[in-house]
Amino acid sequence: MRTIPALIVAAPAALISASAFAAAYLTIPQAQSALFPDADRFVDATVHLSDEQLRRIKSLSGVRQRNSEQLVWRAERNGKLLGWVILDDVIGKHEFITYVAGLTPDGRVRGIEVLIYRETYGGEIREAQWRNHFRDKSLRDRFELDEDIPNITGATLSCRNVMQGVKKLLALHQVALLEMSP
Amino acid sequence: MDPNMPRWKQGRSQLAAFVWFGGCSAPALFGFTAQADENLFGYMNGAEPLPRGAPLLLGAMTLHRLDDNARCNVQDFAAQFEYGFTERIAGTLSLQSLGRDGCRAVHDKQSLTPSALGISTRYSVLSPARHAYGLALLTTVSYAWHSSVPDGADAVTVEERLALQRYLLDGQLILLANLSFSFESADAQTMTGLLGSGATYRFAPNWFAGAEMFYIHADGDENKRVLYGGPTLHYGAARWWSTLTWVADLYSSASNSEGVALSPSNQIRFKVGWNF
Numbered sequence: 249m250r251t252i253p254a255l256i257v258a259a260p261a262a263l264i265s266a267s268a269f270a271a272a273y274l275t276i277p278q279a280q281s282a283l284f285p286d287a288d289r290f291v292d293a294t295v296h297l298s299d300e301q302l303r304r305i306k307s308l309s310g311v312r313q314r315n316s317e318q319l320v321w322r323a324e325r326n327g328k329l330l331g332w333v334i335l336d337d338v339i340g341k342h343e344f345i346t347y348v349a350g351l352t353p354d355g356r357v358r359g360i361e362v363l364i365y366r367e368t369y370g371g372e373i374r375e376a377q378w379r380n381h382f383r384d385k386s387l388r389d390r391f392e393l394d395e396d397i398p399n400i401t402g403a404t405l406s407c408r409n410v411m412q413g414v415k416k417l418l419a420l421h422q423v424a425l426l427e428m429s430p
Numbered sequence: 431m432d433p434n435m436p437r438w439k440q441g442r443s444q445l446a447a448f449v450w451f452g453g454c455s456a457p458a459l460f461g462f463t464a465q466a467d468e469n470l471f472g473y474m475n476g477a478e479p480l481p482r483g484a485p486l487l488l489g490a491m492t493l494h495r496l497d498d499n500a501r502c503n504v505q506d507f508a509a510q511f512e513y514g515f516t517e518r519i520a521g522t523l524s525l526q527s528l529g530r531d532g533c534r535a536v537h538d539k540q541s542l543t544p545s546a547l548g549i550s551t552r553y554s555v556l557s558p559a560r561h562a563y564g565l566a567l568l569t570t571v572s573y574a575w576h577s578s579v580p581d582g583a584d585a586v587t588v589e590e591r592l593a594l595q596r597y598l599l600d601g602q603l604i605l606l607a608n609l610s611f612s613f614e615s616a617d618a619q620t621m622t623g624l625l626g627s628g629a630t631y632r633f634a635p636n637w638f639a640g641a642e643m644f645y646i647h648a649d650g651d652e653n654k655r656v657l658y659g660g661p662t663l664h665y666g667a668a669r670w671w672s673t674l675t676w677v678a679d680l681y682s683s684a685s686n687s688e689g690v691a692l693s694p695s696n697q698i699r700f701k702v703g704w705n706f
Contacts, residue, residue, distance in 0.1 A: 343635045
């Protein structure tokens with residue numbers, strides 16, 4: 249049993265060095281520009297959701313909205329709304345996966361960009377080939393893994409949670425953003 | 431225990447029983463079962479498959495203490511190499527070593543000595559992230575040479591294990607259940623059944639805390655029914671992870687064919703693995 253204290257001490261020490269590892273691939277402004285290259289400005293439109301809105305999002309998407317505050321930006325060109333950019337994070341195998349989704353004013357996915365992904369497997373989630381499967385998806389789509397969105401081996405939970413996260417953002421758009429669209 | 435039995439022989443019997451309790455007759459306790467999952471628990475297996483082409487190196491140190499006033503400690507170290515052959519099938523090679531010190535039965539201290547080899551396969555029937563439940567079938571064959579253990583004998587063990595896993599709260603809460611049957615052929619033949627479950631919650635990024643519990647029922651030359659349970663803590667990073675688990679015997683009823691009571695043990699297991 250004498251080795252136990254050494255093990256307990258060694259483990260956190262190793263963790264500290266590992267925690268320094270982080271893979272941030274895009275900044276928020278870079279992701280905004282990638283999703284709406286025609287926009288000349290992105291206006292903060294952070295949404296504060298009521299309990300009733302949280303319930304409606306869960307009802308529409310089947311996915312719980314964890315936070316009542318959601319970071320949203322209006323993508324504009326010459327004051328005209330081009331779409332919405334929403335920052336979200338979902339649970340990966342061990343860490344949160346941070347991504348932004350671009351939605352059109354009528355509630356379709358324009359694209360997604362992965363900002364932070366730190367899981368062991370599934371780095372392909374950042375590649376356009378996978379992300380492009382989200383284009384034009386709306387709440388009318390089923391969002392089934394391997395039917396609407398392909399699975400990535402070793403990252404099934406990440407794929408599923410990002411897919412369901414996007415579906416949840418489409419529900420949020422319908423509940424909180426649609427009325428602000430022209 | 432027979433009061434007329436010489437003290438040295440009592441000690442030998444207790445040590446043999448202790449090592450047996452620790453898992454020489456139950457590979458599940460020693461980690462010989464293919465561990466190619468998230469390793470959120472020390473003893474219970476998950477149903478997540480190892481991806482195709484993915485190698486994993488795992489080390490598991492388990493410390494056992496015999497409650498016989500002799501402060502007898504046994505160390506068990508298992509090294510495993512695992513590889514994902516397909517998206518559903520993974521294979522594992524294991525080498526186990528045993529060491530001891532402070533045991534009254536044998537006064538010499540023994541450092542870790544290779545004591546067993548094992549090979550395991552895992553077949554993932556359902557993925558817990560894609561289906562409502564995950565289900566995996568694990569098969570393990572191990573050969574143990576017990577020359578370093580008093581009264582020990584070589585043994586071949588075959589184990590079949592079913593692992594059931596369910597994600598809740600988007601994967602923040604994970605539930606597991608295991609059911610296994612193993613058959614050991616040594617001087618005597620032993621059938622062992624294990625039923626266990628565990629729950630763990632991700633309380634912070636990278637960190638899981640939970641508990642696991644398992645019941646073992648063995649019939650053979652020595653009979654035992656024992657319930658283990660305790661907390662477990664897991665940390666996972668991109669390329670490596672570690673798990674620390676402590677289990678105590680919550681209930682035990684065991685004796686060998688001579689009517690000698692077998693002393694159960696508390697165990698601490700520390701696992702560390704690298705995905706490379």
